[in-house]
Amino acid sequence: MAKLLQSRHSRKLVNLDRLEAVLGVENVDALVASSPENVTYASGYWALSQWIRRGPQTYVVIPRKGPERSTVVASTALLDLLADQNVWVSNVRRFGYFQMDRAERLRSGLDKKLLSFFGLPDDGTPLEALAKALIDAGVARGRIALDELGLLPGNWERLQDLLPNATLVPGYGLFRKIRAIKTTEEINRLRYSAQVAEQSIQVAVAEARTDITEIEMARAFHRKTVESDCQPVLGCIGFGARSAMPNVQPSDARLVDGDIIRFDVGGRFKHYRSDIARIAVFGEPSAKIKLYHRALHRGVQAALEMIKPGVKAADVFARAVDVTRKEGITHFLRSHVGHGIGIDGYDLPDLTPISPDLIEEGMVMCVEAPYYETGWGGLQVEDTVVVHADGIETFMTTDGSLMVPP
Amino acid sequence: MAKLLQSRHSRKLVNLDRLEAVLGVENVDALVASSPENVTYASGYWALSQWIRRGPQTYVVIPRKGPERSTVVASTALLDLLADQNVWVSNVRRFGYFQMDRAERLRSGLDKKLLSFFGLPDDGTPLEALAKALIDAGVARGRIALDELGLLPGNWERLQDLLPNATLVPGYGLFRKIRAIKTTEEINRLRYSAQVAEQSIQVAVAEARTDITEIEMARAFHRKTVESDCQPVLGCIGFGARSAMPNVQPSDARLVDGDIIRFDVGGRFKHYRSDIARIAVFGEPSAKIKLYHRALHRGVQAALEMIKPGVKAADVFARAVDVTRKEGITHFLRSHVGHGIGIDGYDLPDLTPISPDLIEEGMVMCVEAPYYETGWGGLQVEDTVVVHADGIETFMTTDGSLMVPP
Known part of the structure; x- marks a missing residue:
């Protein structure tokens, strides 16, 4: 040797x-x-x-x-x-x-x-x-x-x-x-990867028009991803009732007025994964969409506010679910509200009710509240953040509010 | 159930x-x-x-x-x-x-x-x-x-x-x-996948200019791939002496006059792989590039001409190597001159000297002659074809000659 x-x-x-x-x-x-x-x-x-x-x-x-x-x-x-x-x-x-x-x-x-x-x-x-x-x-x-x-x-x-x-x-x-605990180089790659996913969503949403297909919108999404030197990996993009499918793959389904557009997406930058979710609505969002999305958004925000070193992952789960229920999805049920991310899409910690994990400085995680209602639609907020000594630094440049394309 | x-x-x-x-x-x-x-x-x-x-x-x-x-x-x-x-x-x-x-x-x-x-x-x-x-x-x-x-x-x-x-x-x-024996649906997917790879090479070569980097050219390649609803998988694109690296990954290396540009690339269309290779030269190709590339090209052509049901894969190997040597790379050595392709990048048959495989109708295969000379450069011709009862149908729309961008 x-x-x-x-x-x-x-x-x-x-x-x-x-x-x-x-x-x-x-x-x-x-x-x-x-x-x-x-x-x-x-x-x-x-x-x-x-x-x-x-x-x-x-x-x-x-x-x-x-x-x-x-x-x-x-x-x-x-x-x-x-x-x-x-x-x-x-x-x-x-x-x-x-x-x-x-x-x-x-x-x-x-x-x-x-x-x-x-x-x-x-x-x-x-x-x-x-x-x-x-x-x-x-x-x-x-x-x-x-x-x-x-x-x-x-x-x-x-x-x-x-x-x-x-x-x-x-x-x-x-x-x-x-x-589970990222180095500086990993954090830098993960930040860029997450931000490219976010920018690719914005580019894709800007394509929204009557009768565009999911596949056509996905093309715009992936084009932005590869132009940013990332590799497409996860591209769940669904319109209307199809948005209720957790793993929805783009089809020939066409966009119509009032449709939810759900993105649960991410690529790889220098091998490091991203996984974020955003919701747009084409036209005027219904009262139910607004209420439910706001509830999920608040659930994620409440989770992010409490994340800092020493906090129990299971407590983050409980808080996110509790707030989402109080804010309007009274029947909200989940098995997790997030996970670490790194060179693999599912790193520690697991944000589940039975997770033994403690939040630690240097963890990078996706915090998410998805809601899938078959026959109606799906909504989801998913942000990626890094944990510092005093709380989180978000990688996101948008706040997860409902996006309404012009 | x-x-x-x-x-x-x-x-x-x-x-x-x-x-x-x-x-x-x-x-x-x-x-x-x-x-x-x-x-x-x-x-x-x-x-x-x-x-x-x-x-x-x-x-x-x-x-x-x-x-x-x-x-x-x-x-x-x-x-x-x-x-x-x-x-x-x-x-x-x-x-x-x-x-x-x-x-x-x-x-x-x-x-x-x-x-x-x-x-x-x-x-x-x-x-x-x-x-x-x-x-x-x-x-x-x-x-x-x-x-x-x-x-x-x-x-x-x-x-x-x-x-x-x-x-x-x-x-x-x-x-x-x-x-190893493809169905009609598989052949249709593989044909499209191969042709998208070929078109993506052409789009990338059209970007050739002094000082463009490998990464910049790769961006154009992958953009065409995702715009064609394919998923990037294999993107070996190398300039000059870097083209001698069999698995070269795009870097910040810049294109200069006389450089070989080697593409060994392919994506997935509806999960089906492509894997083809083409060579461009920026500026005037040297006599050695012309001679060696022509030898490889003739080697592949000779292999393609003999492929039909019943032929021994090992005989295809022998012929490709023999012709490449006679045509100018006298020291040409290879462990294989191709392989099947399908939902995996390496299906049967194996075109090796010890392959027990017989060519059969319905096989789809990549036939290739690569040459890697460390310190000088790499050249490669790789086509994808399907075997019919009377010989091959090529999926390629270009013939594998040296490409010289304007």
Whole structure:
């Protein structure tokens, strides 16, 4: 194994303090990332194939004693991205064959770095390479927390066969705990991602006209998203009674006077998710729409007002539901009023009635109050905010009021 | 379990003749889809959460004797999409809780259908619901091929505990065999998806100007893609020496005179992938670029000319490599010259030297000849075609020649 990468910047995604604390509490000797989100989070390495398909394997091994000695275990076919990206992990192992030619003279540092990766030995299968990285890390007899979400069936057992003296425990939950508290780089990406979603809604609403279809409005939404260098992910846009479908996908349904337009949408910016919701009404909103939307809006506002470090997530849930009921949706029922967001769309905390989570500084979360009435319509307010020592900073530039296009 | 869905159309994705043949050969009593691609392929059901995250479970159970009695096993939170989409599977089981309200009077058939789904019993966990569907299908003591790619670690064992008399065998490979031969609906989606990728390249190339960045050109590419109702997936766009990186991701690198611009790109249209490659040169192409690109282009053309039912995939590989060498890249080496494409980016056949696959009518495939020379640049021609009884029909409207923007 060669140490080839130099830390090029301090803009790490991973929260190393939090990682150290969580690994200490759980008493594990190493943590292994396997799912795309955790691989990128732990190393900065975005390994294309595992993001767009199921099956391709990439790992990051993080030793508790010395996360600066972490190792990326990468497919040879994806070493180019490892050389080109801002990866802060210092060790590399590669597996598999990929044909690259080389010019007689290499000019750039990037090219030299890539070729040096190709000069590493081929470590065989992905799991054999992972086992070697764990042996190098000195944890072959240790307690290893293995992110189970990116593994293929049978991989767990095969790794155990390769490391018969290791104790393997599930690691995905540990990553969720670590990821709950965002670093500055993550917060900056999440803020931009949320604001692009918000701007894309505004661009889409400006297209509202009689007989426009949901698909046509969605086109305007996604165009703004990609023009802002974000990737479309979630695009629930529904008109009228269709807005009551929680996951409504744009159809040929046409906009008519008085329709609710519900947006529950978001993309990815540099892999970081957004998820916000806004409601517009085409024409004059009915009294029921106004009353119910105001109730949801107040419910979200009440939740946001109480969020600060130390508050119980379950209390935030109770407050949002209580206010929404008192303000006009007397029968309002929900299983949650929000969730953390990060490189995955559902991070901790969970804002549910039975959530054990406490709000902490550095959490980024979506706070939402949706209402779905089949046969009538759906309404929703969902904001994204970051928790500071003294309360929240919202990422939103609009306040969640009903939007009424001209 | 209730039988609630009616077949609304004949535009199935799944190839039922092929399914019957493959299940017969493998002697399995039922096939279970678990990965997003196979769930949508087998049923038409696109269950949002499992597509954008890892973990959420959805299944389709297909009994060999009577695929018309297939069952979708869906999260209650995603029943709206099951009601709204063109799903041809006739049985439904649901699991989990989700709060929906209902208006006093339901007007639309869609709303009534959705409410009838909510009226089904909650079958508990995803695996409990799956086990019930398999028992209903009469295969609790049978041989069940289980698509392993969408399962979480431990799911296989838990299903075996729930069905102790069943024989579970891996099913992902069976789905790949079935999916290799496309239905008319699939071919139509794949053709459109490929042509949108091609048009998006043309729009992007038209932006070529001194000092434009890769990211700026990628924006134009993705804008055309989303305006055409496709989802961006693969966007490798690189200038100059960066074009030698197989997976190059757009950066702030600027275009200069003489640069290669390499596109290896594609999106999704109605979930169906595209993956094509074209090369442009900004300014006058060097003699080496012209010679090497022509060699690759001839290699692909030679491969395309020989593709018809009954031909060995390995022979297609040999021919493409041979012609590319003879035409000017004498040291040309590759591990494959293409692959099938469908709802996944890599379907059968594999065009490799050791491929056991035979070309069959109805296959859709990407035929490609890429050349990556670190320190110099990368060139690539990749077309997508469908195999008919007498040869190929190309999806491309451009012939893969070097593009030279004005």
